[in-house]
Amino acid sequence: MSDAIVRCDVTAGVARVTLNSPGNLNALSDAMLAALSAQLEALSQQNTVKAIILRGAGKVFCAGHDLKEMQAGRAAPDKGAAYFADLFARCAALMQMIPALPQPVIAEVHGIATAAGCQLVASCDMAVAAEGTRFGVNGVNIGLFCSTPMVALTRNIPRKLAFEMLTTGQFIDATRAAELGLVNRVVAAHQLESETAALAQTVAAKLGDAVKTGKQAFYAQAEMSLADAYAHAGRVMVENMLWRDTDEGISAFLEKRKPDWAQ
Structure with missing residues (x-):
């Protein structure tokens, strides 16, 4: 190769x-x-x-x-x-x-x-x-x-x-x-x-799904009006917050330990 x-x-x-x-x-x-x-x-x-x-x-x-x-x-x-x-x-x-x-x-x-x-x-x-x-x-x-x-x-x-x-x-x-x-x-x-x-x-090293979702949202909101961008980004963050791995990541931060992510 x-x-x-x-x-x-x-x-x-x-x-x-x-x-x-x-x-x-x-x-x-x-x-x-x-x-x-x-x-x-x-x-x-x-x-x-x-x-x-x-x-x-x-x-x-x-x-x-x-x-x-x-x-x-x-x-x-x-x-x-x-x-x-x-x-x-x-x-x-x-x-x-x-x-x-x-x-x-x-x-x-x-x-x-x-x-x-x-x-x-x-x-x-x-x-x-x-x-x-x-x-x-x-x-x-x-x-x-x-x-x-x-x-x-x-x-x-x-x-x-x-x-x-x-x-x-x-x-x-x-x-x-x-x-x-x-x-x-x-x-x-x-x-x-x-x-x-x-x-x-x-x-x-970051949560892969979070980066993937964030990249998609980054380019999508850049083409929107300010109000539409905030509305779209808010929906994305709600979805992100409901993930198991995000729950684990926040808990790990608060408990001062490394997150146990599934992916």
């Missing part, structure tokens, strides 16, 4: 999913999109997996779409129109799958995350970046506005700053990405793996 385009190993409830195509900078080729989507779908069915780390092999996290593959699509009679529409639809489905997964997904980012690679970081629930990592939606530099990466980016950082990145094609560094909210924290490069693992393990 070491030569698979996407690798996955699971330890102590944490799945480490690796984009394993360093030769093309882990580009989101047709094969990569299919393999990554299939891997994440498989993990969504595994109750023992409580958190997912998404990382890239080699020098970078992900350089976006495979431009050589895209150019080859122009050979079709329609000059690639159908292929491009299908490609962007498949990519959008992957990006929407990530927040819909029951487990939190943490991007472990190094090197560069550009265009659809930056979109991938923005689509994850959390992100840890190594010092020196650069982020960009730089398609405009080659005449292609990053319209689909824009969707995730504008839901992560202030609009005016997103627009500046999209129209100038300029990169931001990891420190600036953290200031804007694109990543949660920046760590020394040699600590990237351990710091990301520590965050994932902290999440994995």
